[in-house]
Amino acid sequence: MNFNSLEFLIFLPAVVLLYWILPHRGRWILLLIASYIFYMSWNIWLIVLIMITTVTAYGFAIAIERAESLKLKKLYLAFTLIICLGLLVFFKYVNFILESAVGVIRLFNTEQDDIILNVILPVGISFYTFQTLSYVIDVYRGDFKAEKHFGYFALYVSYFPQLVAGPIERPQNLLPQLREEHKFDENDIRAGGKWLLSGFFRKCVVADFCGIFVNKVYADLGNSNGLAVFVASALFLVQIYNDFAGYSEIALGAARLMGVKLSKNFDKPLTSTSYTEFFRRWHITLNQWFMQYVYIPLGGNRKGKALKILNTLIVFALCGLWHGASWTFVLWGVTAGIMVSVEALLRKPFAKMCEKAKIDLENPLVKLVRQIVLYVFSAASCILFRAQNIAEAGVAFRQMFTAWGAGESYVSQTMSALGIDAFQIVQLAIFIVAMILIYRLPLENKSESLPLAREREAAGISVFVYGIIAIMLCWLGLLAMGDASVFQYFQF
Amino acid sequence: MENVVLTNPVVVIGFIISMALCIFAYVKKAHIAVTVISIAIFVITATYSLLKGADLYDVGTVSVVFFIINLLPLWKNGGDK
Numbered sequence: 001m002n003f004n005s006l007e008f009l010i011f012l013p014a015v016v017l018l019y020w021i022l023p024h025r026g027r028w029i030l031l032l033i034a035s036y037i038f039y040m041s042w043n044i045w046l047i048v049l050i051m052i053t054t055v056t057a058y059g060f061a062i063a064i065e066r067a068e069s070l071k072l073k074k075l076y077l078a079f080t081l082i083i084c085l086g087l088l089v090f091f092k093y094v095n096f097i098l099e100s101a102v103g104v105i106r107l108f109n110t111e112q113d114d115i116i117l118n119v120i121l122p123v124g125i126s127f128y129t130f131q132t133l134s135y136v137i138d139v140y141r142g143d144f145k146a147e148k149h150f151g152y153f154a155l156y157v158s159y160f161p162q163l164v165a166g167p168i169e170r171p172q173n174l175l176p177q178l179r180e181e182h183k184f185d186e187n188d189i190r191a192g193g194k195w196l197l198s199g200f201f202r203k204c205v206v207a208d209f210c211g212i213f214v215n216k217v218y219a220d221l222g223n224s225n226g227l228a229v230f231v232a233s234a235l236f237l238v239q240i241y242n243d244f245a246g247y248s249e250i251a252l253g254a255a256r257l258m259g260v261k262l263s264k265n266f267d268k269p270l271t272s273t274s275y276t277e278f279f280r281r282w283h284i285t286l287n288q289w290f291m292q293y294v295y296i297p298l299g300g301n302r303k304g305k306a307l308k309i310l311n312t313l314i315v316f317a318l319c320g321l322w323h324g325a326s327w328t329f330v331l332w333g334v335t336a337g338i339m340v341s342v343e344a345l346l347r348k349p350f351a352k353m354c355e356k357a358k359i360d361l362e363n364p365l366v367k368l369v370r371q372i373v374l375y376v377f378s379a380a381s382c383i384l385f386r387a388q389n390i391a392e393a394g395v396a397f398r399q400m401f402t403a404w405g406a407g408e409s410y411v412s413q414t415m416s417a418l419g420i421d422a423f424q425i426v427q428l429a430i431f432i433v434a435m436i437l438i439y440r441l442p443l444e445n446k447s448e449s450l451p452l453a454r455e456r457e458a459a460g461i462s463v464f465v466y467g468i469i470a471i472m473l474c475w476l477g478l479l480a481m482g483d484a485s486v487f488q489y490f491q492f
Numbered sequence: 493m494e495n496v497v498l499t500n501p502v503v504v505i506g507f508i509i510s511m512a513l514c515i516f517a518y519v520k521k522a523h524i525a526v527t528v529i530s531i532a533i534f535v536i537t538a539t540y541s542l543l544k545g546a547d548l549y550d551v552g553t554v555s556v557v558f559f560i561i562n563l564l565p566l567w568k569n570g571g572d573k
Contacts, residue, residue: 205552205556209549431556433560437563437564438563462514462562463562465531466531466555466556466562470556472552473548473549473552474548474549474552477547477552
């Protein structure tokens, strides 16, 4: 059941309505059943996997808390990591590992056949595994008390708004909210509605529209010129951002309709002026997870520059691998890690150089230039994220750096490769303007106790009506074209 | 195939009237009834254009333009920085 489906448009209001009708003691049961139905709608057997993770984490967390010796606590933690990560590694990476091993064997024995296991990739396994592990590790560290109520814990693991693509919630934020008795609050409904509107707009109007042109170029990279590949990659960055941010906002909105506040996952990353800032604003909950449970335990930046760089590269490589079982993702991660490390090393010399040259880095024009430069680099590195394999990435980079020309015929070749015409360029510009304005939309009321002014109330009604019309028409239009896609981050 | 949204006179006039009322309501801080009427005219015009064979995405684009116009008061009066 995708968020952008008719089934979800019926499922969500039904669950929200029942939630507010039921007394507090029955709500967790409703949400748990609804979450399992949501998950099983992809494949009924997925329930077995999530139950294994749930029961393992629940049992071992209580055992860790009750264990008296540190050695026993470590043993229980190790068992949890082996089981939960083991499931993740098997279902997500087994064919990647086998393919890589076969590749090495073929260096010595060219007769080696492919070895492929027929394994399904469970939707959302990366997300709920990491969320569960954060709970167990926090219990081990003494940062959180083990949850004794199995129902609430199972709900924490499987909570449907954020089950398949995050945000990855630490137990301190989500568990208490799931236990809390929420009172019906008009502001929650209003905020939830605004997040849903923004999320669906980003996905159905902006992301999927960009996807039409990206898919056309990437389906035939060898015949696309350099500008087409670059523009497609730049559009892919817009697509993936709005796709994922859209999902996160729908998750925030769905949860908020029931009084639960999930963590924000994006903070205007495309306005960043450096790679470091970009990754602070992009997929915030995943980056915080890696910071808390990988980077800091490895030593972070406390043991000298060399180790800091090594830890950074390890974290980014793992982050890349988390995104997908392919060397392109690992390469993307390592590239990002190198850029962040280089920035860290050059920050002070660069600042001194700008001071000597009397360049104010916070000047709006200088900031704009920095944003554009970062966007260009990010778009180029997106090739690694979008390409199916290293060979395809190689073709894309080769075309982007070599297949250049000039003049009217080159421009019309580019537009033909993208499958875009002048009217669609205008449409794209309109959608991007709307997306930028949505950045600035007050999705949360700053003073929730004050009533809206008459003027804003009328505008608010119009925004909802036109927003819903735009979303429905664009979504139906894409369905008719066969181009409405699932959320990209579901594959992770 | 001709673009119904841009060439059908009834559709063009309907969208222009709806947009004019929308902008009027914003500039003059008019009664909510003006906003409701503009929405009604938009919906009727959009329905008519779809029946006349307009592309879903083209009508969707026009509704995004109206969406943007209506975002402006919310954006102006306390948007996120």
